[in-house]
Amino acid sequence: MRPLRHPSPDEITLHGILHALADPTRLAIVAALKEQERCVPPDGGDGINCVETMERVKQSLPKSTCSQHFLILREAGLIRSERRGVELFSRLRCRELNERFPGLLQSILSAHAASAPVEAAPVKE
Amino acid sequence: MRPLRHPSPDEITLHGILHALADPTRLAIVAALKEQERCVPPDGGDGINCVETMERVKQSLPKSTCSQHFLILREAGLIRSERRGVELFSRLRCRELNERFPGLLQSILSAHAASAPVEAAPVKE
DNA sequence: TCTGTTGTTCCTTTTTCCTGAACTTAGGCC
DNA sequence: GGCCTAAGTTCAGGAAAAAGGAACAACAGA
Numbered sequence: 001m002r003p004l005r006h007p008s009p010d011e012i013t014l015h016g017i018l019h020a021l022a023d024p025t026r027l028a029i030v031a032a033l034k035e036q037e038r039c040v041p042p043d044g045g046d047g048i049n050c051v052e053t054m055e056r057v058k059q060s061l062p063k064s065t066c067s068q069h070f071l072i073l074r075e076a077g078l079i080r081s082e083r084r085g086v087e088l089f090s091r092l093r094c095r096e097l098n099e100r101f102p103g104l105l106q107s108i109l110s111a112h113a114a115s116a117p118v119e120a121a122p123v124k125e
Numbered sequence: 126m127r128p129l130r131h132p133s134p135d136e137i138t139l140h141g142i143l144h145a146l147a148d149p150t151r152l153a154i155v156a157a158l159k160e161q162e163r164c165v166p167p168d169g170g171d172g173i174n175c176v177e178t179m180e181r182v183k184q185s186l187p188k189s190t191c192s193q194h195f196l197i198l199r200e201a202g203l204i205r206s207e208r209r210g211v212e213l214f215s216r217l218r219c220r221e222l223n224e225r226f227p228g229l230l231q232s233i234l235s236a237h238a239a240s241a242p243v244e245a246a247p248v249k250e
Numbered sequence: 251t252c253t254g255t256t257g258t259t260c261c262t263t264t265t266t267c268c269t270g271a272a273c274t275t276a277g278g279c280c
Numbered sequence: 281g282g283c284c285t286a287a288g289t290t291c292a293g294g295a296a297a298a299a300g301g302a303a304c305a306a307c308a309g310a
Binding site: 001002049050051063064066067068070071083085086087088 | 286287288289290291
Binding site: 126127174175176188189191192193195196208210211212213 | 255256257258259260
């Protein structure tokens with residue numbers, strides 16, 4: 001099991017971020033982590049593990065696919081992950097991202113929220 | 126030669142935009158069109174053709190590849206293209222994009238400008 | 251009409267992505 | 281300890297997407 005690699009702020013590239021967020025699943029994961037951060041300030045508590053995250057995202061994907069998605073998000077510098085026991089807890093690197101590319105993550109997540117409204121407000125029948 | 130298809134504002138998706146801009150060449154094209162718009166207000170004049178755009182981007186790619194890039198940008202709703210004679214003139218759909226996803230394009234282009242400074246200001250030796 | 255330029259379409263090669271299967275790691279239970 | 285289970289990881293195969301060459305279409309100008 002190789003160690004978790006996290007890029008330093010100046011190693012984070014715009015291309016890496018856009019590529020990571022261009023995938024709907026990964027964007028949903030990031031949105032879920034952001035929501036967690038909003039609910040459990042400061043700094044989103046201790047993060048969420050992969051299973052819990054995928055449940056919130058309401059997608060059931062093979063474990064290998066999830067692992068890849070989290071790897072890409074981590075290497076893009078979007079999330080910081082930490083192994084605790086057998087689990088992997090991740091959270092957004094909001095502060096660093098906002099210093100590196102001010103407003104970028106916020107505007108993408110706003111656009112995401114606008115185009116994919118929360119399912120907590122479903123259409124009544 | 127099939128007609129040029131442009132999505133209406135509400136057909137424009139965040140995923141389409143992020144996917145289109147996740148490619149370095151396409152991001153550079155969009156940045157070049159934005160720069161054109163800045164130099165020739167309002168609305169960037171009549172647009173730039175593909176050859177001229179690729180020259181500003183300082184990339185020499187096969188024509189087929191360029192054609193594909195412009196197609197993807199167009200179908201994502203980022204640019205509006207128009208055939209005039211044998212040429213294809215394109216320009217950014219700034220206004221519509223900003224109404225659809227406020228601040229999104231601006232923050233991406235700002236991040237791009239920050240991470241890839243213009244080569245007009247090279248490091249002195 | 252002929253020629254050169256611009257861009258498109260098609261098709262093949264290359265690259266990237268997805269996923270099932272086997273594996274690693276850690277915790278719980280007897 | 282031995283065994284089992286759950287959470288992720290790694291790897292290899294096939295599927296999907298992107299890149300690029302070649303032939304083509306459309307127009308302008310001589």
